[in-house]
Amino acid sequence: MNPLTTSTSTNTPATGPAQPDWIADIRQRAEAALRDPFFVIDTASELSVWRASALTRVTRNDQGEVTGWSTPPRNRAKANDLVLSAHLESWEAGENPEDDVLRADIGHMVAARDHDVPRLLAHVDELTRRLAAAEALFPGITQHLPGEGTRLTVFEASHDGRPLAIYTHRDAARDHGEHLVRGEGLTPTATTSIAWIPADGSPTATEEISVFGPGPDDENITGYVVTPLTLLTAHTPEGEETTP
Structure with a gap:
């Protein structure tokens, strides 16, 4: 069975500030x-x-x-x-x-x-x-308060370890990778499919595009990856310890 699991971590924009x-x-x-x-x-x-x-x-x-x-x-x-x-x-x-x-x-x-x-x-x-x-x-940017550090997440699209671009939304980084995959002729057909495979089940998991088919056990790992990156708005000792 093909592991067609697709990560749902898409950096959904937070609700805009409501007026009281x-x-x-x-x-x-x-x-x-x-x-x-x-x-x-x-x-x-x-x-x-x-x-x-x-x-x-x-x-x-x-x-x-x-x-x-x-x-x-x-x-x-x-x-x-x-x-x-x-x-x-x-x-x-x-x-x-x-x-x-x-x-x-x-x-x-x-x-x-x-x-x-x-x-x-x-x-x-x-x-x-x-x-x-x-x-x-840029989801989360409006939650930033003066004088307080805030963590923001961006998403890097890369291919075989070579950075391609950094986006504020996971979906945009995915689109970049999928566009290049299709440019290589790996377009989904009646017997093939494309899926983003997360490295683990966490919301911040790295994802990579795999192409499945035409055989039931055929999988082509493309090397196109989306990696979440954490941005800090201010330096803190805690951030230095926990952020790569």
């Missing part, structure tokens, strides 16, 4: 804010924040900025149309330090809600995509 629930909560609030942003009115010694949806007779310039508006009478406004209102001692910025602090605080609050949070979430999404891409390319 609190980011989902922030995203929901940001989406709600996007649908109904705040509008700050600083005029006649009063600083007020309105929901943009409450404004009427709105005019905008070519850039989409609001240049004219009306607010509903207080006795006709909905309870949540006016978010907050504060009396100021000054009419213009720079006339009263305490008023200026209040103007800045409210301006920062509105900017954070309507602009900064969406931009930060977009940045989080971009970093998440990059981490997932890095994890797919």
Whole structure:
């Protein structure tokens, strides 16, 4: 019987970093804010924040900025149309330090809600995509923490002891070997088959391509080998002792 055992150690990419629930909560609030942003009115010694949806007779310039508006009478406004209102001692910025602090605080609050949070979430999404891409390319790389050594596994394709290339995934190293085997005319047929034979049953076993057939006991050991290699991100005495 032909030993057609194929190793299943393929360096499967780890799951990408998941976003915590609190980011989902922030995203929901940001989406709600996007649908109904705040509008700050600083005029006649009063600083007020309105929901943009409450404004009427709105005019905008070519850039989409609001240049004219009306607010509903207080006795006709909905309870949540006016978010907050504060009396100021000054009419213009720079006339009263305490008023200026209040103007800045409210301006920062509105900017954070309507602009900064969406931009930060977009940045989080971009970093998440990059981490997932890095994890797919080099499994385990995103688990590395600053100041801590991490072991990463790469796979060397070789032929009769001569290195051919090093890959981040076992499957890629296998593909290299299989391509060269087929280039030598050892293509599987109705009476022959190709299999990767592991040296042992461990997940880090070296594998070699064998071609079986056409006879039941015929085996051609090709010399094409995939060897797992351990990379260390930092030197440690333990790594020096255990890593060849």
